[in-house]
């Protein structure tokens with residue numbers, strides 16, 4: 343039944359493209375790809391062939407395959423808000439950009455960490471039912487026909503997500519999760535299977551640790567069609583909403599992790615900065631901190647766009663979490679509920695600097711990704727230091743306060759470049775990746791000067807945009823910008839030689 347929907351969508355797509363080429367064949371240059379708006383929403387009934395009139399003299403061009411730079415994810419998801427259940431149909435067009443022939447695919451399936459959390463009904467590869475193994479977060483699909491370099495493959499999945507109660511510190515999961523539901527919201531984070539990056543002949547899917555993040559993402563294009571059975575529910579997402587018949591459609595180009603957050607209680611403030619739509623989703627009675635989140639986010643977008651290069655998407659949503667944790671995703675971040683409670687109306691508080699921090703992740707995490715398990719310092723160090731840059735530009739009188747408040751309880755007897763899993767506690771993890779990293783950047787900046795420092799940061803972002811940056815990239819590009827000797831700093835802060 344549902345598979346028929348997938349098939350009929352494919353048929354509709356084909357007919358849509360077919361019609362487009364037929365109808366525009368009189369135009370001198372009809373070769374642009376079919377706009378997705380021309381694709382019909384899922385329909386049980388394919389368009390009858392009799393509706394297509396083909397003049398006998400018309401030459402129907404054969405659509406030539408468009409070389410794909412990135413994987414393309416198309417999802418249709420229906421949220422039953424009361425039942426905390428999501429029905430999903432997902433299509434992945436995956437181009438093999440690894441340079442090697444692939445005999446299998448590895449997809450990350452985070453919802454499968456919960457018992458009955460991920461119920462897979464069907465999986466097809468190029469329209470043929472596929473064999474697979476699913477264990478923990480690892481969905482392995484052996485390919486009957488190896489996938490050669492630059493060849494693409496289509497994977498179709500249909501599944502049900504039974505959302506877990508996202509209890510902080512839940513011992514049944516390895517880390518307090520955001521994914522799932524709370525009393526006041528449903529959060530779909532890392533909720534769909536995705537093909538993990540392939541590097542040096544290996545699939546990259548680290549295991550989670552008790553704190554920090556572990557996933558590594560290729561950039562991919564997303565079209566997410568979403569609806570819920572509860573008309574009161576307000577939805578925050580990784581892209582601006584648009585209408586697609588009975589669906590709400592979101593499109594995100596070159597994103598890492600498409601996220602939705604839904605609550606019947608959400609209110610929203612919105613503004614625009616440099617053509618970027620900024621949203622602040624919040625709960626009633628939190629108008630004042632929600633406005634601060636909106637303003638800090640907009641100002642940070644403006645500042646970081648100047649310093650690091652253009653913001654990578656068309657929107658950014660800040661969402662008040664119904665939990666005490668901040669977290670970044672594509673064009674959306676969660677802000678810790680506790681910081682709304684403690685906001686005192688000044689700029690000298692956690693709500694302000696964590697908003698600046700999470701916004702910076704849209705450059706370092708989102709535009710330039712990194713291995714969050716093995717090199718968490720790459721994005722966390724840069725985003726923590728971006729807080730300092732935010733303050734020096736907008737609240738220079740608060741710089742000393744920021745260093746003291748942010749580095750509270752920090753001891754420098756560590757290395758910046760520890761794996762997440764090498765830290766005994768979350769506090770130690772912040773100390774190494776975030777705080778020690780920020781001190782390194784402060785000393786580096788003083789050594790090489792502001793002009794070189796910011797030219798380097800912009801170049802690090804530019805050279806690695808839509809890629810997965812590494813520590814080696816960081817230091818290689820840094821040395822392209824300066825001949826100043828900073829080897830004593832790398833010896834002081836880093837375990838690995840740089």
Ligand SMILES: [Zn+2]
Pocket residue numbers: 699700703721722725
């Ligand atoms: Zn961070």
